[in-house]
Amino acid sequence: MAKAKRVRREGQSKALTKKQIARSKKVARQQRVIWIAIGGLALLVFVVLTIGVVKEYVLAPRQPVAIVNGEEISRAEYQKRVRYSRWDLQLVEQRLLLQQASYDPNDEAVQFLYEYLNSQIEQVRQLQLSVPTQVLEDLIDEVLVRQEATRRGLTASDKVQQAIERQFGYDRNPPQPTPTPITTTTVLTPTTPVAPMTREEFEENYGQYIEAMRSAVKGFSEEDYRDYVAQGVLREQLREALAAEVSTTDEHVHAYHILVEDEETATEVLEKLEAGGGFAELAGQYSTDEDTADKGGEIGWLAVDQVGALPALVAETAFALQPGEFSEVIETYQGYHVVTIDERQVDLPLDEATLKSRQAAAFDKWLADAREAATIERTWSLEDVPSD
Secondary structure (H helix, E strand, C coil): CHHHHHHHHHHCCCCCCHHHHHHHHHHHHHHHHHHHHHHHHHHHHHHHHHHHHHHHHHHHHHCEEEEECCEEEEHHHHHHHHHHHHHHHHHHHHHHHHHHHCCCCCCHHHHHHHHHHHHHHHHHHHHHHCHHHHHHHHHHHHHHHHHHHHHHCCCCCCCHHHHHHHHCCCCCCCCCCCCCCCCCCCCCCCCCCCCCCCHHHHHHHHHHHHHHHHHHCCCCCHHHHHHHHHHHHHHHHHHHHHHHCCCCEEEEEEEEEEEECCHHHHHHHHHHHHCCCCHHHHHHHHCCCCCCHHHCCEEEEECCCCCCCCCHHHHHHHHCCCCCCECCCEEECCEEEEEEEEEEEEEEECCHHHHHHHHHHHHHHHHHHHHHHCCEEECCCHHHCCCC
16 A cells, blocks of 8 residues: 555656746746747848838839939839840941951952941940940930920821831832833843832831840830830921921121132232222132132122031121121131121021021920920939949
């Protein structure tokens, strides 16, 4: 009986002391603190990573690289255009290199063409280096053009497809060849006519281009490409609208000049004019300009920016004079001139060359003025430039 009681007592668990209980609670508390710390650290790492991902892939692409009259140019838009411009210039360089490789650099007959292609290749490579900054300025200009086009009611949507077709060499309505009547004096030479591009050929070429673009340019879609073309269409529409606004008339002066080969002779002519000599007589005696010498040195009516064979400085000098005055000696690439005018007209028609020159310059002048008047904030930095 005593033995059985001893066995039961040995099988029973010993009661924990107060010290052991306190130590057990302390260990449990420490374990909870450790787990809480680990959980907090994991949460902190998760939050940091999430913020980094959101910042890199959500917020950063939306950050503007420039703000033009309140309109933002996003980082994502800028980076896509940089990648596309780089790729497009690479294609141009490859085509030039292939064309150059078809010529023998030691063949004197094609030496000029070979060197010309070499200079073109170098220009393309220089353009590649300036892509990051040039794209930024191009995007700013595009915003200004869009804003002005909107103000004028100009749209590009219906002209984008035709612009793309022209870029690929496809003409929806190719001109019909005009048959040449054969006569007894007609010289027949064998020629190989070049067939115009068909619709099927255009679609095949365009499809190949878009596929190559998608695989080579990260994030640049066909829609992005069409938007890019649309910007060019809007620019051309605005260019035409501004050209149409150029006045066809302007102030003119009726000018004369005496042209000689050296400064000493020009000074002699000027001294005789100051002494009361007649301009027409001196022109006939001294001027080397065969077209005007026998007409008293008469050049004709000039606008201030007259385009033609006459040096620009002559027209500018003439405009600074009053009727009856003559200029000091001026030097141009033609020689030495003394200039006078006898009449001014406020409103005379511009000649065709000068008018076209003004029309061609109208867009550039508008753009320079628009940039000057616009509120442009550039937030761009080198960190915004995508890697090659």
